[in-house]
Amino acid sequence: MTKPFAGDFTLQEGLDDSAIAAATRVLKSGRLHRYNTAPGELSEAAxxxxxxxQYQGAHYCLACASGGYAMTIALRASxxxxxxVVLTNGFTLAPVPGAIAAAGGKPxxxxxxxxxxxxxDDLERKAKQSGARYLLLSNMRGHLVDMERLSGIVQRHGLILIEDCAHTMGAAWNGRKSGNFGLAGCFSTQTYKHLNSGEGGLLTSDDAEFMARAIILSGSYMLYQRHGxxxxxxxxxxxxARDPQHVRTHxxxxxxxxxxxxxxxGRQYRTLERPLPGG
Ligand SMILES: Cc1ncc(COP(=O)(O)O)c(C=O)c1O
Structure with a gap:
C-alpha cells in the first residue's frame, strides 16, 4: 500500500541543492540558449x-518549451x-484540444x-464512424484506462496513438509505462506536475523518423547533433522535413x-529515481 499524497499541490517543495547548483551554473555561464554550448559541452537540456x-525506457526524447508544444509537435511530426480529425477525451484540459487546433486538426x-x-465503447464507435487516423489520449488526474483494451481498439482501427501524460508521468499499466503504448508520449514539467521546472515539456518515442522530424520542427536550426x-x-x-519550406510552414x-x-x-535524480510503487 502506498501512502496517499499529503502535501499541498500549490505550495511546491523547495528545489534541492543539485538543481540549484546546475541552474546557477547555467546562469553564471550566460549561455542561456540550449544550442549555445562550449566545445564538447552537452547542454543541460540535452x-x-x-x-x-532512460527513465522512460524510450529510445528518444525531445525536451521542449511545454507539454502543449510536445503535443503540437507530435501531431505535426506524425x-x-x-x-x-483527432479523437480525444471530452474530459481534459484546454491545451489538449488547443494543441490539435494549433497543429491544424479538428478535435x-x-x-x-x-x-x-x-x-x-464510445471510442470504438467514433473511431469506426469517423475513420479518424489519430487518437490523442489524455490520461487525466493520474487515472489510466484499461490500456490493453485500448491498444486493441487502436490496432483494429489503425489509429496513431499519441499519449498526453501530463498527469501520469511514472504511472504504469501492467508494468508498461504510460507514454510507451503508441507512437509518442507527451509530458509536462510545468510547476504543478511531477517534475517542477516552472514550464517545460518532454516528448518521447521509439520511432527514429518521427523523432527526427519532431526535433527539426521544434526550432532546432538543424543543430540536431546537440540533442541528447x-x-x-x-x-x-x-x-x-528538413526541407526549408516545410520547416517554415510547420x-x-x-x-x-x-x-x-x-x-x-536536478529534481529528476531526487524524485524519479525512487522505485515506482509496484514497478
Ligand atoms: C492534462 C494536461 N495536458 C496537457 C497539459 C499541458 O501542459 P503545459 O502546461 O506544460 O503546456 C496540461 C497542463 O496543465 C494538462 O493538465
Missing amino acids: QLEQAYA GLEPGE LLVEITDNLVIDL ATPSADVFERDP GQSARRDPAAAAVAA
Whole structure:
C-alpha cells in the first residue's frame, strides 16, 4: 500500500541543492540558449533528454518549451493533415484540444466514464464512424484506462496513438509505462506536475523518423547533433522535413531553456529515481 499524497499541490517543495547548483551554473555561464554550448559541452537540456529517455525506457526524447508544444509537435511530426480529425477525451484540459487546433486538426470528443477515463465503447464507435487516423489520449488526474483494451481498439482501427501524460508521468499499466503504448508520449514539467521546472515539456518515442522530424520542427536550426537522446545523423539527412519550406510552414520556436532544464534534471535524480510503487 502506498501512502496517499499529503502535501499541498500549490505550495511546491523547495528545489534541492543539485538543481540549484546546475541552474546557477547555467546562469553564471550566460549561455542561456540550449544550442549555445562550449566545445564538447552537452547542454543541460540535452542532459535532461538523456536522463528522461532512460527513465522512460524510450529510445528518444525531445525536451521542449511545454507539454502543449510536445503535443503540437507530435501531431505535426506524425503527418497530421490540415482539417484532419483527432479523437480525444471530452474530459481534459484546454491545451489538449488547443494543441490539435494549433497543429491544424479538428478535435472529435470522446465520452468519459464515471472513473474519469476515456469511454472505450464510445471510442470504438467514433473511431469506426469517423475513420479518424489519430487518437490523442489524455490520461487525466493520474487515472489510466484499461490500456490493453485500448491498444486493441487502436490496432483494429489503425489509429496513431499519441499519449498526453501530463498527469501520469511514472504511472504504469501492467508494468508498461504510460507514454510507451503508441507512437509518442507527451509530458509536462510545468510547476504543478511531477517534475517542477516552472514550464517545460518532454516528448518521447521509439520511432527514429518521427523523432527526427519532431526535433527539426521544434526550432532546432538543424543543430540536431546537440540533442541528447536523438536518432543518428543519417535519419535527419534523409528526412524530407528538413526541407526549408516545410520547416517554415510547420516549425515552431519551442526550444527548451537550459536553466529550467537544469532544474528539472536536478529534481529528476531526487524524485524519479525512487522505485515506482509496484514497478
Ligand atoms: C492534462 C494536461 N495536458 C496537457 C497539459 C499541458 O501542459 P503545459 O502546461 O506544460 O503546456 C496540461 C497542463 O496543465 C494538462 O493538465
